[in-house]
Amino acid sequence: WVLMATGRSPTNIAVIKYWGKRDEALILPVNDSISVTLDPDHLSATTTVAASPSFPSDRMWLNGKEIELSGGRFQSCLRENRKRARDVEDKKKGIKIKKEDWEKLHVHIASYNNFPTAAGLASSAAGFACLVFTLGKLMNVNEDYGELSSIARQGSGSACRSIYGGFVKWCMGKNDDGSDSMAVQLVDESHWDDLVIIIAVVSSKQKETSSTSGMRDTVETSPLLQYRAQTVVPSRILKMEEAIKNRDFESFARLTCADSNQFHAVCLDTSPPIFYMSDTSHRIISLVEKWNHAEGTPQVAYTFDAGPNAVLIARNRKTAALLLQRLLYCFPPQDNDLESYMLGDKSIL
Numbered sequence: 001w002v003l004m005a006t007g008r009s010p011t012n013i014a015v016i017k018y019w020g021k022r023d024e025a026l027i028l029p030v031n032d033s034i035s036v037t038l039d040p041d042h043l044s045a046t047t048t049v050a051a052s053p054s055f056p057s058d059r060m061w062l063n064g065k066e067i068e069l070s071g072g073r074f075q076s077c078l079r080e081n082r083k084r085a086r087d088v089e090d091k092k093k094g095i096k097i098k099k100e101d102w103e104k105l106h107v108h109i110a111s112y113n114n115f116p117t118a119a120g121l122a123s124s125a126a127g128f129a130c131l132v133f134t135l136g137k138l139m140n141v142n143e144d145y146g147e148l149s150s151i152a153r154q155g156s157g158s159a160c161r162s163i164y165g166g167f168v169k170w171c172m173g174k175n176d177d178g179s180d181s182m183a184v185q186l187v188d189e190s191h192w193d194d195l196v197i198i199i200a201v202v203s204s205k206q207k208e209t210s211s212t213s214g215m216r217d218t219v220e221t222s223p224l225l226q227y228r229a230q231t232v233v234p235s236r237i238l239k240m241e242e243a244i245k246n247r248d249f250e251s252f253a254r255l256t257c258a259d260s261n262q263f264h265a266v267c268l269d270t271s272p273p274i275f276y277m278s279d280t281s282h283r284i285i286s287l288v289e290k291w292n293h294a295e296g297t298p299q300v301a302y303t304f305d306a307g308p309n310a311v312l313i314a315r316n317r318k319t320a321a322l323l324l325q326r327l328l329y330c331f332p333p334q335d336n337d338l339e340s341y342m343l344g345d346k347s348i349l
């Protein structure tokens with residue numbers, strides 16, 4: 001027999017960035033972070049997991065290609081789920097699995113992303129959140145979302161925030177064992193549904209420096225990181241929570257742009273320096289800054305992760321439509337600098 005479960009998880013975009021670990025093995029960050037989870041119809045991972053006594057080993061396929069499971073991160077997610085697994089019974093199929101059987105049962109995992117992997121669009125966030133969620137479903141893990149988020153964290157830090165919709169905060173925690181490092185939902189997706197997120201794909205090529213190795217180099221070499229983590233981020237987190245609660249777009253946009261810029265400044269402060277943004281990314285920043293300045297109050301926020309693609313957050317649908325017009329004007333379709341636009345709201349297309 002084969003027992004299967006399928007799940008889908010969206011990706012999330014950090015507006016206050018996670019960059020730097022205080023514990024590499026457990027994936028514990030040096031500061032809190034806040035993100036917005038996207039609509040699963042656009043950027044998400046879909047994962048099917050199957051368990052069968054006829055599987056001789058654990059195996060995984062990503063977008064149809066088999067990948068090595070030896071990495072500690074997959075093993076951590078599997079191990080943490082197996083530890084919490086409970087009895088499962090499927091009467092129709094006549095399957096009965098005792099909780100202790102999960103230790104011996106191997107799984108096959110197939111996961112698909114509906115967006116370019118490793119283009120700096122945090123595909124690992126959706127992937128690991130989905131893996132943990134779906135394994136939990138298969139193994140009848142009955143933990144609350146906080147606990148699931150701390151398992152997902154051990155796959156990829158940013159994944160812990162994709163367990164929830166809406167705006168989410170990853171509390172860095174204080175404990176050495178990571179037991180208090182987990183995500184909480186600040187508000188659900190209906191709280192601020194005027195916002196429209198547009199992702200301008202500047203390049204879908206694989207990024208040159210992975211987040212994991214980039215942040216390791218930053219922790220080891222950047223003097224600015226200490227200042228950011230200890231002095232800047234704690235007060236920004238409080239202000240961002242307030243801005244989100246009050247749907248205060250002006251503060252939200254200022255904090256989001258400032259935090260993206262400081263994250264890239266910290267990358268530049270790393271030795272050797274890390275350049276995630278390209279000239280096109282810089283041109284997009286100028287476009288938004290000039291527009292916001294001309295309006296006197298921010299209309300659009302920008303944020304860039306570990307890659308050149310721009311995540312643009314418009315205050316409402318009308319602004320999003322204008323933004324799209326401006327982007328198309330500045331980067332006409334024949335301009336190869338910008339490959340395509342992916343929208344957070346289909347109706348704008």
Ligand code: DP6
Nearest residue numbers: 014017018156157158211212305306
């Ligand atoms: C720039 O979560 O991909 O997107 O924990 O090593 O897997 P690992 O890193 P990852 O880093 C994400 C970094 C970021 C900022 C963020 O999402 O907060």
